[in-house]
Amino acid sequence: MTDRAPQLVERSLPTEESRQLVALVRDIASREIAPRAAEEEEAGLFPREVFTLLSGSGLLGLPYDADHGGGDQPYEVYLQVLEELAAARLTVGLGVSVHSLACHALAGYGTKEQQAAHLPAMLSGGLLGAYCLSEPASGSDAASLRTKAVRDGGDWVLTGTKAWITHGGIADFYTVLARTGVEGPRGITAFLVPGGAEGLNAALPEKKMGMKGSPTAQLNFDGVRIPDARRIGDEGQGFAIALSALDSGRLGIAACAVGVAQAALTEAVGYAVERRQFGRPVADFQGLRFMLADMATQIEAGRSLYLAAARLRDAGRPFSREAAMAKLFCTDAAMRVTTDAVQVLGGYGYTLDFPVERLMREAKVLQIVEGTNQIQRMVIARHLAGPETR
Numbered sequence: 001m002t003d004r005a006p007q008l009v010e011r012s013l014p015t016e017e018s019r020q021l022v023a024l025v026r027d028i029a030s031r032e033i034a035p036r037a038a039e040e041e042e043a044g045l046f047p048r049e050v051f052t053l054l055s056g057s058g059l060l061g062l063p064y065d066a067d068h069g070g071g072d073q074p075y076e077v078y079l080q081v082l083e084e085l086a087a088a089r090l091t092v093g094l095g096v097s098v099h100s101l102a103c104h105a106l107a108g109y110g111t112k113e114q115q116a117a118h119l120p121a122m123l124s125g126g127l128l129g130a131y132c133l134s135e136p137a138s139g140s141d142a143a144s145l146r147t148k149a150v151r152d153g154g155d156w157v158l159t160g161t162k163a164w165i166t167h168g169g170i171a172d173f174y175t176v177l178a179r180t181g182v183e184g185p186r187g188i189t190a191f192l193v194p195g196g197a198e199g200l201n202a203a204l205p206e207k208k209m210g211m212k213g214s215p216t217a218q219l220n221f222d223g224v225r226i227p228d229a230r231r232i233g234d235e236g237q238g239f240a241i242a243l244s245a246l247d248s249g250r251l252g253i254a255a256c257a258v259g260v261a262q263a264a265l266t267e268a269v270g271y272a273v274e275r276r277q278f279g280r281p282v283a284d285f286q287g288l289r290f291m292l293a294d295m296a297t298q299i300e301a302g303r304s305l306y307l308a309a310a311r312l313r314d315a316g317r318p319f320s321r322e323a324a325m326a327k328l329f330c331t332d333a334a335m336r337v338t339t340d341a342v343q344v345l346g347g348y349g350y351t352l353d354f355p356v357e358r359l360m361r362e363a364k365v366l367q368i369v370e371g372t373n374q375i376q377r378m379v380i381a382r383h384l385a386g387p388e389t390r
């Protein structure tokens with residue numbers, strides 16, 4: 001019951017190629033990722049070699065163009081791959097999602113020369129990326145960020161502090177949003193900073209409640225000098241680029257949440273049919289049967305919601321509102337489902353002998369990252385009622 005491979009999920013995949021892809025991912029997840037997850041999470045170990053394996057297998061650039069080393073897969077396929085990875089270990093699923101987020105600026109807004117120079121190594125050359133928007137004093141209000149980039153001849157010099165950076169200190173490249181002009185969203189520009197840049201230093205990783213294997217760290221930019229050739233998009237376009245990356249990234253978080261919830265349900269069902277009380281399996285009691293049914297229904301609803309948003313994206317239609325809805329619903333559902341899974345296992349659910357307590361701790365972070373669920377509600381409401389009036 002400790003194998004976190006999800007119980008058979010009836011997936012809707014568009015092609016035979018995508019079915020084989022998901023089968024490959026399940027195989028890697030059950031052999032290389034799930035068996036080490038509990039121990040390494042407890043010890044706070046990041047599985048870098050798993051990311052090298054995923055990159056070599058073409059799984060770090062799935063939604064991007066094959067011309068640059070990507071997998072040319074639609075989002076509806078990429079997200080189901082993420083779901084499988086997150087079900088095996090959130091540090092890996094979320095890590096792939098963050099890497100993809102970090103590639104978004106260059107793939108969507110870089111020049112042909114920039115893309116040719118950097119994308120192949122980022123998408124399938126073994127590199128690992130990070131996305132640097134948040135700062136100590138600007139989280140939800142991301143447009144108030146203060147990290148500065150100042151022109152100096154043909155270079156830019158970056159100074160400031162980024163906070164909460166997933167893969168902070170271990171990434172090979174950082175997509176960084178920095179202020180180059182006026183206060184507010186119009187004064188922000190995107191840059192691609194190499195991991196080994198002089199003046200770039202990471203603090204010790206935060207001590208977190210869950211996902212301890214995934215390093216989250218502050219980054220200090222102490223006069224980091226990079227050439228103008230590493231500026232992505234126009235000056236002042238950075239915040240729009242950051243928001244567009246987050247629309248797609250939120251779908252990744254939604255898929256990861258469904259994976260974590262599915263893993264918890266698998267554990268709960270497996271336990272409930274084995275554990276006997278009052279002379280019968282506890283799965284016989286309607287109180288638990290209904291709980292399991294509700295858990296499964298929330299998972300299916302979440303999966304349908306993220307897939308509906310992904311299919312809009314794949315069709316080139318607007319999907320920002322639907323992405324926010326999917327992130328909100330799936331991550332709240334994952335919190336409820338993992339909490340119920342602990343309940344189904346009774347006292348054992350509260351111990352480290354079973355993974356459900358870890359899944360519950362992991363689910364919590366998904367309600368916070370890439371825009372808290374309060375911010376998702378603001379995004380959805382703006383689509384309904386327009387911007388707030390002050």
Ligand SMILES: Cc1cc2nc3c(=O)[nH]c(=O)nc-3n(C[C@H](O)[C@H](O)[C@H](O)COP(=O)(O)OP(=O)(O)OC[C@H]3O[C@@H](n4cnc5c(N)ncnc54)[C@H](O)[C@@H]3O)c2cc1C
Nearest residue numbers: 131132133134139140164165166216368369370371372374
């Ligand atoms: C494990 C982890 C990994 C992360 N990885 C990254 C990363 O890779 N890159 C990156 O840039 N960031 C990352 N983050 C940062 C994350 O995106 C922020 O934590 C998040 O956006 C919230 O910002 P904050 O923590 O500053 O909270 P705050 O913005 O200070 O919010 C505090 C509370 O106030 C609420 N709130 C704020 N404004 C409003 C409002 N207008 N209406 C209603 N409620 C409001 C929030 O919902 C929250 O409950 C990560 C965070 C964590 C915990």
